[in-house]
Amino acid sequence: MTTKTSESMVFSRRTLLRAAALAPLATIPVLARSQTGTAFTPQVGQSGKDVIWVPTPDALVDRMLRMAQVTPDDFVVDLGSGDGKIVIAAARDFKARSLGVEFNPDMVSLSRRNAETAGVAGRARFEQGDIFTFDYSAATVVTMYLLPGLNLKLRPQLLKMRPGTRLVTHQFTMGSWEPDDSATVENRPGYLWIVPAAVGGSWKLTTTEPRGANEGSVAFSQVFQQVTGTSRMSSMEGRLRGVRLTGDRLSFEAMDERGMLRSYMGRVSGDRIDGTTQSADGVMGQFTATRVGAATPVDAGRD
Ligand SMILES: C[S@@+](CC[C@H](N)C(=O)[O-])C[C@H]1O[C@@H](n2cnc3c(N)ncnc32)[C@H](O)[C@@H]1O
Known part of the structure; x- marks a missing residue:
């Protein structure tokens, strides 16, 4: 080395x-x-x-x-x-x-x-x-x-x-x-x-749309701006798709409580993320995520 x-x-x-x-x-x-x-x-x-x-x-x-x-x-x-x-x-x-x-x-x-x-x-x-x-x-x-x-x-x-x-x-x-x-x-x-926001760790996710509100969780792992993660909504668990972090702007797709993909676009501010969401059938809503526990420091990656 x-x-x-x-x-x-x-x-x-x-x-x-x-x-x-x-x-x-x-x-x-x-x-x-x-x-x-x-x-x-x-x-x-x-x-x-x-x-x-x-x-x-x-x-x-x-x-x-x-x-x-x-x-x-x-x-x-x-x-x-x-x-x-x-x-x-x-x-x-x-x-x-x-x-x-x-x-x-x-x-x-x-x-x-x-x-x-x-x-x-x-x-x-x-x-x-x-x-x-x-x-x-x-x-x-x-x-x-x-x-x-x-x-x-x-x-x-x-x-x-x-x-x-x-x-x-x-x-x-x-x-x-x-x-x-x-x-x-x-x-x-x-x-x-x-420079990316620090998103590593577990988050409680609340999604609100005209059909009602749902609670679930997401977890992110991060190496500089490269982020992967998993989600759980009701009994639906899965990997996050298309996670993209640009500064404090975060977007991803996760399986919703009906087993359909839902997209999220939000802004990270410390231990909170606020943004909009859209279900696979086009219904728009809002979401809030709050971090559970301590933030994971951003992994700077290898040399
Ligand atoms: C490759 S030149 C680049 C100059 C300019 N940034 C450009 O792109 O045209 C690097 C410059 O860094 C300066 N430098 C080297 N070590 C430094 C240090 N520790 N602190 C501040 N300047 C430094 C050098 O004197 C040199 O002018």
Whole structure:
């Protein structure tokens, strides 16, 4: 396992270095003053605290932010923000508030100047800091172009973020987490994950429709956003079908008390789920689920 990880790290560093070699010169920003007052020229491939600097190509930046469906209501944080291009694009093209966290102070100064030049200094901010200690919990979108091992190291923190937070990476995945979406632009992959609500455990289910109310139970098992489960309604037991969890939105199909499939679509809020339901013969109703016992922490999956 260790060997496999270190082999893939070496491979990933090579991938990043190859990307550095291929990065068009046009992506290298203009001269900036360094912290010491001397001229600072960023070099693609220059070393960084945990990973070198290689900028994400413009077209992929745009695609990553579109995959995350960034709007003016979002707060976009780029972890290891380099010259600030993702942060600036989020503010300029999507009118979001945005923040770059970058360890290299010269890159932070450069980013601030780039934001001023782009006319978005009011919405796009930059902080010098370490992504492993910086508090970015208020973000609604987190972007990353790091390394596989760094993505894995960030997973516990990312998993604690508010359900619905979008995580977008360039090039590298989040270990065994199944992406919610992906795209390839100019041969570079981008991936999206949506932080799921914690639904693991047992729930009491109450369904109300014009024909009356019924009580039953459901139980969910969860690995990141992948959910499976079982249900019991009256004497009818079975596996849940088509379970889908996107942030705090949960939908599934379960066998009802008459042995027919019923669909459920609801919103998870802590230990409660509220939503609508539809029977196989088209009768609409409402449902509420309340968790019985403690929530099962979300299983982050294998590396
Ligand atoms: C591959 S570059 C990506 C730059 C930018 N996000 C982009 O996609 O264009 C990674 C950046 O992370 C920065 N970095 C490395 N380790 C860091 C750490 N522990 N905390 C903050 N920034 C870090 C590097 O200086 C570099 O600018």
